[in-house]
Every structure is written in C-alpha cells, then in structure tokens.
Amino acid sequence: MNKELEDDFIEALMVSLQDERVIEKIKAIAESGSFSQMGVPKELLREKEKEIAKLQQEIESKKEEISEYRIMIDLLNEKMESYFNELQKRRADYREAEELFEAVQQLSETTKNSLKGIFKGGSVQEFIVCGVQYENISSLWDFIKNEIMEGREQERVILLDLFQYFFQQYSKTYDTPLYNLQEVKMNEVFREDLYIRALNSKISGNITDILLPGYMSINGKTIKKSVVRI
Structure with a gap:
C-alpha cells in the first residue's frame, strides 16, 4: 500500500469510527469480552477457595489427631520406662540369686x-x-x-x-x-x-x-x- 492509499484508508476509518452504530458495536464487543474473560477466573477462584477451606479443615483435623497420638506416645513411653526399670530391678535380684547359687556350688x-x-x-x-x-x-x-x-x-x-x-x-x-x-x-x-x-x-x-x-x-x-x- 502506497502513501496515498494509506492516508485514504486512515481517513475512511476515522470517519467510520465516528458513526454511532460502529461505536455501539465496538462497545458491545468490548463489554461482552471483558465480562466473559472476568467471569471464568472468578468461578475458578471460588472453586479454589472452597478447596483451600476444605484442606484447612483437614489440616486442623490432622493436627488434633497428631496431638492425641503424641499424648498416647508420652503415656506409652512412661509405661515403657516403668516396665524397663522394673525389669532391670528384677534382673538385678535374679542376678544376685544366680551368683549366690553358684557360690553355694563352691x-x-x-x-x-x-x-x-x-x-x-x-x-x-x-x-x-x-x-x-x-x-x-x-x-x-x-x-x-x-x-x-x-x-x-x-x-x-x-x-x-x-x-x-x-x-x-x-x-x-x-x-x-x-x-x-x-x-x-x-x-x-x-x-x-x-x-x-x-x-x-x-x-x-x-x-x-x-x-x-x-x-x-x-x-x-x-x-x-x-x-x-x-
């Protein structure tokens, strides 16, 4: 396209853009495009927010379970320590008896x-x-x-x-x-x-x-x- 044709095209375009029908059409296209583009992310955002809320509930529930398990572990550790101490005591008593038994054989x-x-x-x-x-x-x-x-x-x-x-x-x-x-x-x-x-x-x-x-x-x-x- 040469310079004269380009200038003529631009002038014709400018005239067309001043036409009310063209202006209304452009506005309709622009508004329709913006809402459709904005509507999809908002819906996805709401879905993601629901997923996040559900995951947060699951995390809180797991935290409570972990806390309960920790309490159970502490109780079991206390019992194990008590059993271990008693076992050591029994072993000491039995060891002394065993040593005396061997001494009697001498x-x-x-x-x-x-x-x-x-x-x-x-x-x-x-x-x-x-x-x-x-x-x-x-x-x-x-x-x-x-x-x-x-x-x-x-x-x-x-x-x-x-x-x-x-x-x-x-x-x-x-x-x-x-x-x-x-x-x-x-x-x-x-x-x-x-x-x-x-x-x-x-x-x-x-x-x-x-x-x-x-x-x-x-x-x-x-x-x-x-x-x-x-």
Missing part, C-alpha cells in the same frame, strides 16, 4: 549335704523358691549358728550372704515385714539376754565382732539372738 561337700534339706532342686528357680520360705530361713540361721559355735567359720561369709539375701526377699513379700534384723553396735557391752557369745570370746566385755545377726518380730520379741564375739 561350698564343701559336707556343707552342701547339710544344706540339702534346706535348698532342694538343682536350678536357680528352685533355689529361690526354697530360700524365701520362712522355715528354711530359720533352719539356715540355725545351721550357720551351729557352724560358728563349733568353730567352723571358713564358709561363714557365703552362708551369711545366703541368710541376709533370703531374709530380705522374705520381708519383701509383706507390706509390713514380720521380722527385722536385731540392731547390734560395735563396742557395745555384751548382754546375755540379747546376744549369744561365740567361741573364743571373753566372758564379759564389749562386742568386737558380729558373726551372725539375729532378728526380732514386729512386736519387738527376740526370735534369734545375734551371735557376737567379745
């Missing part, structure tokens, strides 16, 4: 034969079951006392450990122990109404060694007098 044949009437069976479980019975604890105390009074003290340490362990375990079977070990103080004046004088002791004087603790009932009655050396 005693002399004479001593082991004498203890057969007290500790029956050949396993740690049977050893524990027999040891926590009061009659057997009392018999063990009498046996240790007899050994001391006869001057046989070579195995006294092991035997004393046996007595003290099972005496404590027996006491744990009651909310309030039925018996308590007799309190004896070193250098205390010896009294025949409270204690038993061991072999190779002076007739009177102060206590220099506690060979076997006695025990008393809960009401203060002396059941077994402590064996001491003066």
